[in-house]
Amino acid sequence: EAQVTQNPRYLITVTGKKLTVTCSQNMNHEYMSWYRQDPGLGLRQIYYSMNVEVTDKGDVPEGYKVSRKEKRNFPLILESPSPNQTSLYFCASSRDASYGYTFGSGTRLTVV
Amino acid sequence: AQSVTQLDSQVPVFEEAPVELRCNYSSSVSVYLFWYVQYPNQGLQLLLKYLSGSTLVESINGFEAEFNKSQTSFHLRKPSVHISDTAEYFCAVKARSGGSNYKLTFGKGTLLTVNP
Numbered sequence: 001e002a003q004v005t006q007n008p009r010y011l012i013t014v015t016g017k018k019l020t021v022t023c024s025q026n027m028n029h030e031y032m033s034w035y036r037q038d039p040g041l042g043l044r045q046i047y048y049s050m051n052v053e054v055t056d057k058g059d060v061p062e063g064y065k066v067s068r069k070e071k072r073n074f075p076l077i078l079e080s081p082s083p084n085q086t087s088l089y090f091c092a093s094s095r096d097a098s099y100g101y102t103f104g105s106g107t108r109l110t111v112v
Numbered sequence: 113a114q115s116v117t118q119l120d121s122q123v124p125v126f127e128e129a130p131v132e133l134r135c136n137y138s139s140s141v142s143v144y145l146f147w148y149v150q151y152p153n154q155g156l157q158l159l160l161k162y163l164s165g166s167t168l169v170e171s172i173n174g175f176e177a178e179f180n181k182s183q184t185s186f187h188l189r190k191p192s193v194h195i196s197d198t199a200e201y202f203c204a205v206k207a208r209s210g211g212s213n214y215k216l217t218f219g220k221g222t223l224l225t226v227n228p
Binding site: 031042094100104105106 | 121146148154155156157158161202206214215216217218219220221
């Protein structure tokens with residue numbers, strides 16, 4: 001089954017403790033992206049990657065890092081999480097511009 | 113840069129009534145248009161998309177949307193809603209941005225609540 005898999009689904013952590021949210025797709029998509037969803041703000045792009053070793057900032061990249069060492073994986077790294085990063089995070093992938101994204105099921109992160 | 117405005121944050125309707133969820137966009141380049149649906153505690157699912165050709169696009173579950181270039185709109189409609197259509201609906205546009213970022217820009221969402 002074609003899918004984007006995120007882990008974990010739920011995570012509660014403390015301020016300053018580094019964490020990684022993993023994302024993997026099995027569709028051989030070149031394009032991958034991370035979004036965060038907040039009430040009243042919709043979805044905002046954090047980072048994106050056009051291909052292996054090619055990443056760039058989206059609209060709200062502060063406090064996040066990403067890497068793309070393999071085509072299928074695109075982890076999101078929070079080096080020092082803060083409470084304002086409490087959010088619902090989605091990873092997505094796409095074949096090209098004319099295709100819609102396929103989204104993962106989301107990771108609900110709470111930073112206390 | 114492109115932007116998307118969903119004019120209604122919440123739309124309550126009764127079962128079997130028609131519904132329209134409004135979406136307007138702005139972009140200086142050609143765009144692709146999408147509607148996504150998010151059921152409670154789930155991820156986003158693609159509902160329908162406009163790429164080119166016929167301006168009226170349909171989904172498998174009875175929704176349709178019409179691309180109106182002059183009004184820069186992509187409103188979502190359904191002639192008769194069901195309880196199971198209760199969800200949040202997101203309009204999105206995709207265009208070249210920053211050179212190579214096939215960025216999907218979302219509206220803030222419309223919560224459709226279908227009441228019996």
